[in-house]
Amino acid sequence: MRRNIFETIFFSEILKGLSITLGYMFTKPVTYKYPYEATPIQDRFRGVQYIKTNEDGSTKCVGCYLCQKVCPSECIHIETDCGPKGERLIRKYELDLSRCIYCGYCEEVCPVDAIHMGCEWNTVDNTRDNYVINMKTLSQNYKDNVAGNWKNKHLKKKLVEGVQQ
């Protein structure tokens, strides 16, 4: 095979090969320096659930047991009862995050648009008991999600600040 003298002299092949690398050298990086930098949360991300509340602060959940039924990891436990005025009352709504596999079936099945998968993903804790969250936490999660202040965001901010100092 005959070699092109120009190619030999000007390393054109090497330059051709490096062109992609060189091109990326001058573009914005696609990776994030976790944990020093926050990763973006996509629209369809499935994090820790939240339950929507009505304007008066009461929960939107009606306690229909559908999420409990559909949950493949059986992490939701509900207890309902009849209230004094004959209304439906949710005595207990517990979600065990250590069991949850974040499949999002609960969000899918909810007939009243109450439970949603949130943005929070940092659930690390010291005790197992703290993994079980109740209606109060789930409603608070809703507020946090609306305001956009989920826990890991704070964490990253702190870390970033620490590194900068």
Next chain:
Amino acid sequence: MLTVKINGKEVEVPQGTTILDAAKEAGVHIPVLCHDSRLNPFGACRVCLVEQVGMPKLQAACTTPVTDKMELITESEKLSRVRKTAIELLLINHPLDCPVCDKGGECTLQDLTYEVGVTKVRFDAVPNDTPVDHTNPFIERDIDRCVLCGRCVRICDEVVNIQAISFLNRGTDTQIGTSFDQPWNCEYCGQCISVCPVGSLNNRVYLFKNRPWNLESEKTVCGLCSCGCTVSIDYEGNEVFRMNEMPEEGVNHGYMCAKGRFGFDFMNSVKRETEAQITVGGEAKKASVTEAVEYASEKLKAMNTDSVAIVVSPRITNEEAFLAKKLADAIGTKNIFSTETDAIMPGATYEDVENSDAVAVLNINVTESNPILGLAVRVAARKEGSSLITFYPSETALKRVTTKFVTGNPVELAADMEKFCAAFAGAENEFTADAKRLLDAENPVVVFDAYNMADAYIAQEIQKACSKVKLVPAKAKNNSAGVVDMGFGVNAPEDFAKGVETGKFKAVISFGENIAVRTGWSKLTGALSKLELLMVTDPFMSDTAKLANVYVPVATFAEKSGSFTNLEGRVQLVSKAVDKGVVSDAEIISGLAKGLGTELPTDAYAVRKLIEKEVKLYADVQWDGGTVAYPSVFKTELAKVATTAAGSGKFYLYPASLRLHSGSYTRWSPDLAKVYGAPVLDVSVEDAKEMGLNKDDKVKLKGDGFTGEFVVEINKQVTKGCISLPEDFVETADIFSNGRYLKAEIIK
């Protein structure tokens, strides 16, 4: 026989069969909404429409009888379109609140919506928004969800015969309700709930507690009265959520009463004891079951065999009663007692009553004391050409169907019944025609109170005069017949009283019996508390258990296996549904026996085998629904008992049966207690007017040897000059221990 071709499949059915039944025969499924096989055909929903070859119009399968060589198509393009539209039209006004509706998951409309495949709303939905009705203590009513199938109206009329509800208005304004929106004049049987295909009528005891798909079911027999209804206990974990009917199954055909449907909650009661208790020197201390049983058996060992008495409750199973008998044998005592008597045995089945063409009900409010037997009597009385004669001091629910209703004060009534009895022998009096109806009937039936010897004597005389008469002694408790068969009930309660009072008995072991609230026994409480050993087993800390030295909490009928013998002498199996962490009576009996050096089995099956060997009546009984062949209703010929009202006073006081309470279990049910918690004195309208009494007034009742304070209820069914009180309450047991009928004075 007619030959019908359904979807190309030929079946032969008798004349008069509907298309629906013929299709069932052929194994073809036709969707239905308003149809119930226990009710008359109605044809309201048009979901069961089928095509008949050669007919331009569609036919409703549930109402159309088949004709010979009929050719039917149940699945076609046209039919699915028609059915879908029928459902869509129902859904226009139906609120979409399935997530919060108690019926969700077992709703016929939901199932049909899936079946016909409604996915889109074609019509403008106009769901109503009427407030939910909570006026009935047991039934929640949401008329928005109603699809007007009329099942509740029909069952209340055709089966229960109370006619509490009906269709109101016409056209699109039609709704279910009472005239002029009055509160329900209702028996609280809940039959309407059981047939409602949607969530329009709901059980308030179960309301919002759980969803049907979470519940597991166990088929068993209700243990709240002697009717022996087949029920399913629906539970999750170890909590009972409802006691539900098994549609069309059992002797009760899937019907139930208020006690069964709404009174099951006592099983989950937080008032139930979990630990045994030993009282020494007036000081109660908690102990384990083993400790309590060992303590009792140590004491028993030291005692003279003849000074030990065993009392069993008719609520325990046949197996447990048999073991208790074995325990008595191991101790060596013949002092075995129960509140039942072996003088009267079951005589006829529900089927006999239902097929009867002439029924006489002697001095018993059967719809209250034994509601399912009451339904059977109603079935018989409502048949074309049949007759019913009822004797009772006050008017009862049977008044609507009865041919002749005889009321009067208890003494007058006894005289009337005697005349009725004499009419069978040929005497000419006002009952001659009624007696003749029974004499001429093919299957005459007499229902009477098994605990009233005066009535039993009359029943016996009637049977003597007319041998084809079948007798139904209405017993009270779930195993009233069974404990007698196992050997209890031979000794009279008087012997027990004598033994306790004279100090002959030093130890009494009571398996489940609440002696303190039993008529005829309640006055023994003072003597009982002085006994050297009083051992009581009961699920609750009952009035008797409070007196006990040794108390052991035990299982209710939902927590153990065994069998009950009901008022027709039918033996039915009870199966364990939940475990509340307490032992059964069988285990305690075998523990006691072990302490005395005898080994007894606790497994229900093993005990049953022993019973087959040792109890002659049960030698080849079929345990799952077979009837015991009793030689006769009466063990020996009964002597005539005069009915008198003891004491002096203006009013005749008699014991009333209650629909909501039958003994000690139901009194622990919070929902039943809400409606009927304390005994109420029923006074007639005339007497109340005369004395100036108002509803809920507190009055003093005074008679010979008793006084009491009760709340007045003015009851228009009560006869003038009569008053009634329920039996078996702590306050009233003492009163009726003086006699069944008493004279009393009301002091304002």
